[in-house]
Amino acid sequence: MTETQKHAAAFRQIIKDKKQFLLLTHLDPDGDALGSACGLAYILKKMKKQVVIGLCESLPVRYEFLNRDESLRFLQHERINLSKYDAIIVLDASTPARLDKFENQIKSLGSEVCLVNIDHHGDNSRFGTLNIVDTDSASASQMIIELLGARALDVNSAWCLYAGIVHDTGSFRHGVNIKRAHEAAIHCLVFPVDSKQVYNRLFSLETEVALRLFSRALSRLNVAERGRIVYMYLVDEDYREFKAEPDAATGFVNRLVMLEGAEIVLFFNEAESNIIKVSLRSNIEFSVGDFASMFGGGGHVRAAGCRIEGIMEKVIERMVKALRLSLEIHDRRNEAKGQG
Ligand code: 5GP
Ligand code: MN
Numbered sequence: 001m002t003e004t005q006k007h008a009a010a011f012r013q014i015i016k017d018k019k020q021f022l023l024l025t026h027l028d029p030d031g032d033a034l035g036s037a038c039g040l041a042y043i044l045k046k047m048k049k050q051v052v053i054g055l056c057e058s059l060p061v062r063y064e065f066l067n068r069d070e071s072l073r074f075l076q077h078e079r080i081n082l083s084k085y086d087a088i089i090v091l092d093a094s095t096p097a098r099l100d101k102f103e104n105q106i107k108s109l110g111s112e113v114c115l116v117n118i119d120h121h122g123d124n125s126r127f128g129t130l131n132i133v134d135t136d137s138a139s140a141s142q143m144i145i146e147l148l149g150a151r152a153l154d155v156n157s158a159w160c161l162y163a164g165i166v167h168d169t170g171s172f173r174h175g176v177n178i179k180r181a182h183e184a185a186i187h188c189l190v191f192p193v194d195s196k197q198v199y200n201r202l203f204s205l206e207t208e209v210a211l212r213l214f215s216r217a218l219s220r221l222n223v224a225e226r227g228r229i230v231y232m233y234l235v236d237e238d239y240r241e242f243k244a245e246p247d248a249a250t251g252f253v254n255r256l257v258m259l260e261g262a263e264i265v266l267f268f269n270e271a272e273s274n275i276i277k278v279s280l281r282s283n284i285e286f287s288v289g290d291f292a293s294m295f296g297g298g299g300h301v302r303a304a305g306c307r308i309e310g311i312m313e314k315v316i317e318r319m320v321k322a323l324r325l326s327l328e329i330h331d332r333r334n335e336a337k338g339q340g
Contacts, residue, residue: 005184007132008147014114014130015044015148018086019280022049026093027100028247028277029055031063031202035164036084036091036118038066042157043148054080065201066163068156077101090336092140094298118143122289123298134282135202138175139168142184150187159203163198170254172197174302175181188276204252209244217252217267219303224320225327227261232322233268235312244270253279264288266322268316278314279306286330 001009015021025033037053044051059067059074067074082088082105092098096106106127109115117128120137137143141164145153153161166183169175172182189195191269200206215336217232224231234249242248253267265281278287278295281303288304297306308315 004134007130007259010130011116011118011132014087014116018114020048020086021049022080022082022085022088022092023051023053024088024093024099024106025053025091025302026098027056028062029063030250031167032139032141032164033065033092034059034063035160035167036144037161038072039141039157039160039164040089040091041072041142042154042160043144045151046152046154052085053066054081054102055187060250061245062201062247062250063178063316064152065197066160068159082109082113084112088119091118091144092115092120094119094124096125096127096283113149115225118147118179119302121298123293129224136177137179138177138181139165141165141168142181145184145187146180148291150190153187153191155191155193158191159193159198160190162193162195163202166195166198167202168303169205170257176300203254207248209242210248212242213244213248214252214255217249221256223262226325227259228263228327229266229320229323230256230259230262230264231266231268231316233316235270238272239271253281256285257281264327266319268312268319270312274309274311276308276310278306278308278315278319280306286327291326294322295319302330 003141023037023041025155027035032167041053042235052075055074056077064335096103099106111129115128117131118140119133120135120143124133134143141161146159165181168200169178169181172178216238217234220232222231249269253265256262256265263284264286267279269277271277280292280299282288287301289299289301292299292304292306295306295308299305
C-alpha cells in the first residue's frame with residue numbers, strides 16, 4: 001500500500017466509525033477553505049453523520065452559496081465545545097495558529113482525540129493525529145475528492161468541492177499539477193454544477209461598494225524595480241468611508257496579477273486598525289510562500305500571505321525593501337544556473 005492509499009484508508013475508516021464531526025478551517029476563510037469544509041460536510045450528511053462547521057466569524061456573504069440547500073450547520077467559536085465531537089477535521093490550514101480563536105483549544109487537545117489535518121500547504125506542521133498533507137494537490141477540496149472517491153459525491157458536495165478547486169487554481173490558470181486538478185474537477189461536473197455561476201460568485205465584483213473600494217486601491221497603484229514589483233493598499237479609513245465589510249476586498253490582489261510585466265504582486269490591506277494583511281502573488285518561479293514566512297506568514301509558491309502589525313507606510317517600506325533583496329538573490333541564482 002502506498003502512503004496515499006494508507007491515508008485514504010485511515011480517513012475512510014474514521015468517517016465510517018465516528019458519528020459527530022466538527023470541521024474547522026483557517027481564519028479569513030477563502031473559497032477552498034469553505035469549499036472543502038462544506039463539500040465534506042455534505043458528504044458526511046449523506047452518510048447520515050452529525051456535522052458542524054466551526055467558524056471564528058459569521059459565514060461571509062460571498063460564500064453563502066455553498067450552503068446550497070441551507071441545511072449545513074455553522075457555529076461560531078463561542079458556541080463550540082470541542083470535547084463534544086468524536087472527530088475534528090481541519091481543512092486547508094497549515095498550523096494551529098491559522099485557526100485563530102480555535103488555536104489554543106486545538107493545541108491543548110490530548111492525543112486520544114481524533115484530529116485529522118487535511119492540507120496542501122508546504123509549511124504544514126503536522127499537528128493532527130492523522131496528517132494528510134499533499135503539496136502536489138492544488139487545493140484541499142481536490143484532496144477530499146481524491147481521498148473519498150467520486151462515488152462519495154452528490155450534487156451539493158460536487159458544487160462546493162468544484163468551487164474550492166476553481167478558487168485555488170484561479171479558475172484552472174495556476175497551481176501545482178493542474179492536470180490532477182482538472183481530473184478531480186471532472187468528477188464534480190458529472191453533476192449539474194453551474195461552472196459559470198461558481199466562477200461569478202467567487203471572482204466577480206458584484207457590489208457597488210466593492211467596485212468603489214477597488215477603484216480606491218487602484219488609485220494607489222505603485223510599481224518598483226521597473227515594473228517587476230507591483231503593489232497597492234487600502235487603509236481602515238477607506239473601509240469606513242465606503243461602509244465596506246472587512247471581506248469586501250476579497251480577490252483584489254488577483255486582478256493585479258494580470259498587469260503585463262508584473263512578477264510579484266502585493267496587496268496591503270488594513271482591514272483592522274494597524275493590522276495589515278498582506279496578500280502576495282507570484283508570476284515567476286519565486287516562492288512568495290517562503291518570502292511571507294520571513295514575516296511570520298506562509299502559503300504556496302504562487303500565492304501567500306502574512307499579517308503584520310504596524311503603520312501602513314512603514315510596513316510597505318520594510319516589505320518592498322526585503323522583496324527587492326530577495327529578488328536580487330533569486331536573479332543571481334538564476335544567472336548562476338544559466339552559466340553553470
Ligand atoms: P490570500 O492572499 O488569498 O489570503 O492567501 C493566499 C495563500 O496564502 C493561501 O493559501 C493562504 O492560506 C495563505 N496565507 C494567507 N495569509 C496567511 C498567513 O497569515 N499565514 C500563513 N501561514 N498563510 C497565509
Ligand atoms: Mn487551499
